[in-house]
Amino acid sequence: MSKVVDFYFDFSSPYGYFAATRVDAVCAAHGATVNWHPFLLGAVFKLTNAAPLTTYAIKGDYARHDWARLARRHQVPFEMPAHFPFGAVSASRAFYHVRQRDPAEAVRLAKALFRAAFVEQRDIAQVEGVAHVAKAAGFDAEDILAGIRDPAAKDQLKREVEAAIARGVFGSPFFIVEGEGFWGNDRLEEAAAWLDSGGW
Amino acid sequence: MSKVVDFYFDFSSPYGYFAATRVDAVCAAHGATVNWHPFLLGAVFKLTNAAPLTTYAIKGDYARHDWARLARRHQVPFEMPAHFPFGAVSASRAFYHVRQRDPAEAVRLAKALFRAAFVEQRDIAQVEGVAHVAKAAGFDAEDILAGIRDPAAKDQLKREVEAAIARGVFGSPFFIVEGEGFWGNDRLEEAAAWLDSGGW
Numbered sequence: 001m002s003k004v005v006d007f008y009f010d011f012s013s014p015y016g017y018f019a020a021t022r023v024d025a026v027c028a029a030h031g032a033t034v035n036w037h038p039f040l041l042g043a044v045f046k047l048t049n050a051a052p053l054t055t056y057a058i059k060g061d062y063a064r065h066d067w068a069r070l071a072r073r074h075q076v077p078f079e080m081p082a083h084f085p086f087g088a089v090s091a092s093r094a095f096y097h098v099r100q101r102d103p104a105e106a107v108r109l110a111k112a113l114f115r116a117a118f119v120e121q122r123d124i125a126q127v128e129g130v131a132h133v134a135k136a137a138g139f140d141a142e143d144i145l146a147g148i149r150d151p152a153a154k155d156q157l158k159r160e161v162e163a164a165i166a167r168g169v170f171g172s173p174f175f176i177v178e179g180e181g182f183w184g185n186d187r188l189e190e191a192a193a194w195l196d197s198g199g200w
Numbered sequence: 201m202s203k204v205v206d207f208y209f210d211f212s213s214p215y216g217y218f219a220a221t222r223v224d225a226v227c228a229a230h231g232a233t234v235n236w237h238p239f240l241l242g243a244v245f246k247l248t249n250a251a252p253l254t255t256y257a258i259k260g261d262y263a264r265h266d267w268a269r270l271a272r273r274h275q276v277p278f279e280m281p282a283h284f285p286f287g288a289v290s291a292s293r294a295f296y297h298v299r300q301r302d303p304a305e306a307v308r309l310a311k312a313l314f315r316a317a318f319v320e321q322r323d324i325a326q327v328e329g330v331a332h333v334a335k336a337a338g339f340d341a342e343d344i345l346a347g348i349r350d351p352a353a354k355d356q357l358k359r360e361v362e363a364a365i366a367r368g369v370f371g372s373p374f375f376i377v378e379g380e381g382f383w384g385n386d387r388l389e390e391a392a393a394w395l396d397s398g399g400w
Binding site for chain 2: 058168190
């Protein structure tokens with residue numbers, strides 16, 4: 001399994017959540033592993049003059065409808081967070097704090113955080129909320145709290161955001177396969193197919 | 201064939217062009233006919249605070265790359281127009297002028313116009329360019345010129361743009377199937393699948 005798909009997402013992105021529920025399985029079916037990269041859409045939006053989907057006229061209503069419909073189609077639980085959009089800084093730092101020791105555990109934490117936000121109506125915008133979700137998933141809450149405040153995790157997140165922008169990432173989810181970028185949950189299968197086909 | 205897919209597009213939209221090359225075949229495979237509806241993205245962009253894709257930082261570069269890649273994947277000819285974006289008013293009016301007499305002929309004209317713009321590097325922004333492409337496709341150039349200037353075609357286009365907005369259309373291409381909207385060339389298969397499945 002030497003093939004790798006880079007999976008960029010923002011923890012507050014509903015389309016990112018949907019992708020997170022299936023990215024590992026879809027890529028594994030094509031013999032690839034996935035590198036998870038939480039980043040901050042807000043930083044990118046400043047460059048692209050964009051804003052959270054729900055703030056747009058017409059398009060925002062479409063997105064809400066589409067999310068509920070996607071949940072039904074993929075048969076995954078989904079409930080729109082009461083507070084949206086929300087900040088993903090704490091969740092992202094916690095991820096990178098865990099990743100430096102164990103990437104697989106960081107992915108497990110990411111899935112728990114996504115589920116907390118988009119299924120369980122839990123607040124993951126605040127440090128305490130992230131620690132609470134982590135603890136429920138079997139992580140050491142004190143370690144997570146310390147990690148979120150650790151300058152190392154802060155620096156790592158900053159570097160990841162800069163790297164994402166440098167690689168052309170401008171939305172969530174975004175997949176990079178052999179240097180090719182694919183934007184959007186609905187391009188996941190295409191990104192994975194690129195691996196098998198050798199591209200087109 | 202009582203099932204119908206409403207296909208909304210702007211003649212200056214590359215993703216609209218790609219959808220136009222396959223929408224009839226994809227929908228026919230699901231037992232549906234397609235109603236083609238050119239509209240004007242500019243009118244919608246005023247409401248959604250959006251702009252042509254190529255004007256955005258990062259996202260614009262992605263779009264150009266993605267269009268060339270899509271052309272290779274679907275094996276359809278594509279060359280980025282030298283002047284982009286371009287106005288689609290004349291092309292759209294010509295379409296509705298022809299459609300009032302013969303919808304199938306209007307679709308044939310639409311395909312010729314898309315091909316002229318995105319394959320043959322022809323200017324379809326101006327009235328004369330549209331008439332020239334129409335003539336090469338076997339239409340009566342004088343009739344097309346008169347039609348573009350006819351208040352009836354102008355009014356029909358205005359009504360179509362208003363109807364598109366009222367139905368939640370905010371991008372190109374956009375498909376509406378049994379009241380369900382699907383945005384984007386990469387959602388065409390999903391929109392068509394909705395017809396067979398009875399929805400989800």
